[in-house]
Amino acid sequence: MTEDAEKLEKGETEAAQTEGASKEEETGALAEPPRPSYREMLSSPLGYVFNVRMLRRVVQIVFFLGINAYVMVSLFGGQQFVAFWTEFSHILPSIPILAPLQGPAAILAGSFDTLQREFSSGLFPFFTIGAMMIILTVIGRTACAWACPIGTIQDFATLPKRNKIRPAPSTEEEMRRVKAYIFIIVMFLVVWVGISRWTGTSDMLTAALGPFAVAAFDPFNPAYILFVALPNIISQHLWPVSLDTLWYILQWGWFLGQFVFVIVVVMASVWFPRWFCRWLCPAGWIYGVFSKDALIGIGRNPAKCTPETCNVCEAACPMNIRIRRYPYQHMHSPDCIMCLECKSHCPNKAIVVRFS
Numbered sequence: 001m002t003e004d005a006e007k008l009e010k011g012e013t014e015a016a017q018t019e020g021a022s023k024e025e026e027t028g029a030l031a032e033p034p035r036p037s038y039r040e041m042l043s044s045p046l047g048y049v050f051n052v053r054m055l056r057r058v059v060q061i062v063f064f065l066g067i068n069a070y071v072m073v074s075l076f077g078g079q080q081f082v083a084f085w086t087e088f089s090h091i092l093p094s095i096p097i098l099a100p101l102q103g104p105a106a107i108l109a110g111s112f113d114t115l116q117r118e119f120s121s122g123l124f125p126f127f128t129i130g131a132m133m134i135i136l137t138v139i140g141r142t143a144c145a146w147a148c149p150i151g152t153i154q155d156f157a158t159l160p161k162r163n164k165i166r167p168a169p170s171t172e173e174e175m176r177r178v179k180a181y182i183f184i185i186v187m188f189l190v191v192w193v194g195i196s197r198w199t200g201t202s203d204m205l206t207a208a209l210g211p212f213a214v215a216a217f218d219p220f221n222p223a224y225i226l227f228v229a230l231p232n233i234i235s236q237h238l239w240p241v242s243l244d245t246l247w248y249i250l251q252w253g254w255f256l257g258q259f260v261f262v263i264v265v266v267m268a269s270v271w272f273p274r275w276f277c278r279w280l281c282p283a284g285w286i287y288g289v290f291s292k293d294a295l296i297g298i299g300r301n302p303a304k305c306t307p308e309t310c311n312v313c314e315a316a317c318p319m320n321i322r323i324r325r326y327p328y329q330h331m332h333s334p335d336c337i338m339c340l341e342c343k344s345h346c347p348n349k350a351i352v353v354r355f356s
């Protein structure tokens with residue numbers, strides 16, 4: 001058995017094996033992935049247009065429009081586009097992304113958004129949980145990378161800036177815990193409201209919880225703010241246009257705060273790729289729990305991977321995963337969203353998609 005094959009067998013990690021890797025772990029500093037030279041681009045121009053990165057961008061845009069496909073009808077009369085997405089939503093009524101179905105143009109729902117509403121209505125979401133678990137245990141968090149509109153917004157915001165800020169692993173670990181705490185609080189509230197419906201005490205509780213009563217994460221959910229709150233504010237003209245309508249300020253002021261939060265999510269993504277997904281999204285946390293041991297995952301070919309001298313995959317990873325810490329065979333990370341950025345950037349073609 002070769003040395004590389006032994007490594008594969010034992011699933012050794014190698015970040016701790018090299019001094020360079022240790023320094024990176026302390027500081028979080030990673031070199032940005034190299035960009036192709038013009039000579040390389042000209043030698044294979046089609047390869048730079050038709051590749052997995054470009055395919056993902058296209059799929060992201062299609063899902064972004066498809067999730068709120070009724071917008072297409074009002075803007076362009078795209079009935080066929082809507083018909084396609086309506087059929088899709090019949091097959092998969094909710095998928096593991098962030099997308100509330102309450103938007104005026106919405107066709108597709110996120111599993112977490114649906115879970116909250118079902119719990120707070122006093123129902124147990126058997127079907128939503130079952131479908132979510134099946135999807136996540138087979139294809140992992142692929143929908144986060146390819147379909148979630150909030151992931152898409154962050155990815156596109158990240159594109160213009162090359163040098164990203166990446167916290168040291170210990171800080172990153174601390175920050176990742178925040179989304180788990182948010183998940184626990186949200187679930188506590190929606191289950192509490194659901195139980196109160198059974199006991200007939202829901203009126204007082206929902207009045208006390210206000211905007212947190214139906215789906216407790218909605219007030220901070222960028223998808224809800226953009227696709228539900230924003231169209232409502234616009235269609236109902238809920239902004240102060242004169243002194244007489246200044247009393248709208250209460251409603252408007254709350255929305256303004258939410259909108260500023262969305263702007264912060266987008267702007268911060270320029271320097272911190274997918275920071276909302278990594279640290280704040282409670283949906284991403286529960287999706288990660290079920291997708292950790294998904295059938296499809298990322299692995300590395302030990303015969304091609306050179307972890308002592310190369311960190312290109314880690315520098316390219318928008319989820320800031322220390323890929324070289326994981327076994328070669330299969331990287332069981334709850335944070336991997338299968339965006340395949342590591343695979344696209346690896347200069348040695350060492351990253352492989354595993355089915356196991």
Ligand code: SF4
Nearest residue numbers: 144148151277281284
């Ligand atoms: S972590 Fe949340 S916001 Fe990010 S892509 Fe997944 S569901 Fe969407």
Ligand code: SF4
Nearest residue numbers: 317336337339340342
């Ligand atoms: S490990 Fe690779 S596939 Fe997974 S999130 Fe990072 S770059 Fe994407």
